Amino acid sequence: MKDLSEFDVKGRRVLVRADLNVPLDGDVITDDGRIRASVPTIRELADKGARVVVCAHLGRPKGEPNPQYSLAPVAKRLGELLDAEVVFAIDVVGESAQSAVKALQDGQVALLENLRFEPGEESKDDALRAAFAEKLAVLAEVYVGDGFGAVHRKHASVYDVPLLLPHAAGRLVVAEVEVLKKLTDDLARPYAVVLGGAKVSDKLGVIGNLLTKVDRLLIGGGMAYTFLAAQGYEVGQSLLQKDQLDQVRGFLNEAAKRGVELVLPVDVLAATEFAEDAEYEVVDATAIPADRQGLDIGPRSRELFASKLADARTVFWNGPMGVFEFEAFSGGTRAVAEALVQSEAFTVVGGGDSAAAVRKLGLPEDGFSHISTGGGASLEYLEGKTLPGLVALEA
Numbered sequence: 001m002k003d004l005s006e007f008d009v010k011g012r013r014v015l016v017r018a019d020l021n022v023p024l025d026g027d028v029i030t031d032d033g034r035i036r037a038s039v040p041t042i043r044e045l046a047d048k049g050a051r052v053v054v055c056a057h058l059g060r061p062k063g064e065p066n067p068q069y070s071l072a073p074v075a076k077r078l079g080e081l082l083d084a085e086v087v088f089a090i091d092v093v094g095e096s097a098q099s100a101v102k103a104l105q106d107g108q109v110a111l112l113e114n115l116r117f118e119p120g121e122e123s124k125d126d127a128l129r130a131a132f133a134e135k136l137a138v139l140a141e142v143y144v145g146d147g148f149g150a151v152h153r154k155h156a157s158v159y160d161v162p163l164l165l166p167h168a169a170g171r172l173v174v175a176e177v178e179v180l181k182k183l184t185d186d187l188a189r190p191y192a193v194v195l196g197g198a199k200v201s202d203k204l205g206v207i208g209n210l211l212t213k214v215d216r217l218l219i220g221g222g223m224a225y226t227f228l229a230a231q232g233y234e235v236g237q238s239l240l241q242k243d244q245l246d247q248v249r250g251f252l253n254e255a256a257k258r259g260v261e262l263v264l265p266v267d268v269l270a271a272t273e274f275a276e277d278a279e280y281e282v283v284d285a286t287a288i289p290a291d292r293q294g295l296d297i298g299p300r301s302r303e304l305f306a307s308k309l310a311d312a313r314t315v316f317w318n319g320p321m322g323v324f325e326f327e328a329f330s331g332g333t334r335a336v337a338e339a340l341v342q343s344e345a346f347t348v349v350g351g352g353d354s355a356a357a358v359r360k361l362g363l364p365e366d367g368f369s370h371i372s373t374g375g376g377a378s379l380e381y382l383e384g385k386t387l388p389g390l391v392a393l394e395a
C-alpha cells in the first residue's frame with residue numbers, strides 16, 4: 001500500500017474515506033473513539049495544505065436519506081477535535097457537497113453527509129456502484145483510505161473510488177494492519193477468540209475459518225443464542241438467526257473434530273423486555289423461558305469465561321457479552337474486559353461497540369495490547385479473507 005506521504009497534497013483536493021460510525025443516543029455521540037482515531041490522517045493532510053474532503057457512513061440507513069443517521073453531530077465533534085471549522089455538506093454528491101468542496105481553501109476540511117443515503121454506495125450491482133463512485137471521485141484528485149472498520153465492505157467509497165484515483169492508505173489503516181498481522185503470523189498459544197455482539201448473521205460467517213486457527217472460541221452476547229438453539233434449547237425472545245442453525249450445527253461438529261474448545265454461556269440474565277429497567281432473572285442457558293430474552297451472560301458464565309481466558313497467551317475479542325449500554329446487563333462485558341486487562345497475553349479488542357464498552361466501563365485503554373476500530377473488519381482480516389478496501393489500496 002502506498003503511504004500518504006508519497007503524495008504532494010498541497011492545494012489538492014483529497015478524499016478521505018474514514019469510519020466515523022459512532023454510537024449515538026439521539027444526536028448525542030456516546031463514544032467518539034472512531035472520530036479520534038480518524039484525526040491523525042485528517043490533521044496531517046490539512047497541515048500539509050490539502051483541501052480535505054472526508055466521507056463516511058453512519059448506521060444502516062439503506063440507501064435513502066434519514067435524519068436519524070445524519071453525520072451532522074459527527075462534523076461538529078470532528079471540528080472540536082481538530083480545533084478547526086469542519087464544513088458540513090447536507091448531501092453526499094449533490095449541490096451542497098459540490099459547492100462545499102469548491103469553496104475549500106488549502107488546509108480546510110469538509111465532511112460529506114452519510115454515504116449510505118445514496119443507493120449506489122452499498123449496491124451489489126457493479127454498474128450502479130461504479131456510477132456513484134464516479135460522482136464521488138470527481139470531488140477529489142487523490143483518495144486516502146483510512147476507514148479500517150469498513151475495509152471488509154465492497155462499497156463504492158471503499159472499493160470503487162480508489163480504483164479511479166491515485167490512492168494511499170491512511171495512518172489508521174496502516175497501524176491497524178500492522179497489529180492484526182501479528183495475530184495471523186507467529187502467535188503465542190493458547191489462542192482464544194471471544195465473540196459476541198448483535199451483528200450475528202454477519203459474524204457467524206467468520207467462525208468456520210476461525211475454527212482452523214484458534215484453540216478456544218468463547219461465544220457470548222447475541223451470538224450465543226443461535227448456538228444454544230442449534231443444540232435444541234429454547235432461547236425465548238433472544239436474538240436468533242434461524243436460517244443459520246444448520247451452519248452452526250456444522251461449527252459445533254467441526255470444533256469437536258478439530259479439538260477446538262467451544263465455550264458457551266451456562267447461564268444468562270433473562271429479561272422480560274429489551275429495556276434498561278427490564279425485570280430479569282438468572283436462568284440456566286438451557287432453560288430460558290419462552291417469553292424472556294437473554295440480555296447478558298450470567299454470573300457462572302462470567303467466571304467460566306474468565307477462567308478460559310486466564311492462561312491464554314493471545315486473545316482477540318469482538319462483540320459485547322450483553323447489552324452493556326444498560327447498566328444491569330453490562331456485567332458479562334465487564335468480566336471479559338477485566339479478564340483481558342489482568343491477562344499477560346497479547347490482547348486485542350475490536351469493534352466500535354466493543355471499544356466503546358471498554359471506555360464506558362472505565363477500564364484502562366492501556367490494559368489492552370491494541371484496541372482496534374474494526375469489528376467485522378478485523379474478524380475478516382483474522383479469518384484470512386481478502387478485504388476489498390485493502391485490495392483496492394494495494395492496486
Ligand SMILES: Nc1ncnc2c1ncn2[C@@H]1O[C@H](COP(=O)(O)OP(=O)(O)OP(=O)(O)O)[C@@H](O)[C@H]1O
Nearest residue numbers: 197198199221222295322323351352353354375376
Ligand atoms: N444478548 C444480546 N441481545 C441483544 N443485543 C446484544 C446482546 N449482546 C450484545 N448486544 C448488543 O450488541 C451490540 C454490539 O454488537 P456489534 O456486533 O455491532 O459489535 P461491535 O463491537 O460494534 O462490532 P462492529 O464494529 O463490527 O459493529 C451492542 O450494542 C450490544 O448492546
Ligand SMILES: O=C(O)[C@H](O)COP(=O)(O)O
Nearest residue numbers: 019021149150352375376
Ligand atoms: O461498525 C462497523 O463495524 C463498521 O462501521 C461497518 O459497519 P457495517 O457493519 O454497518 O458495514
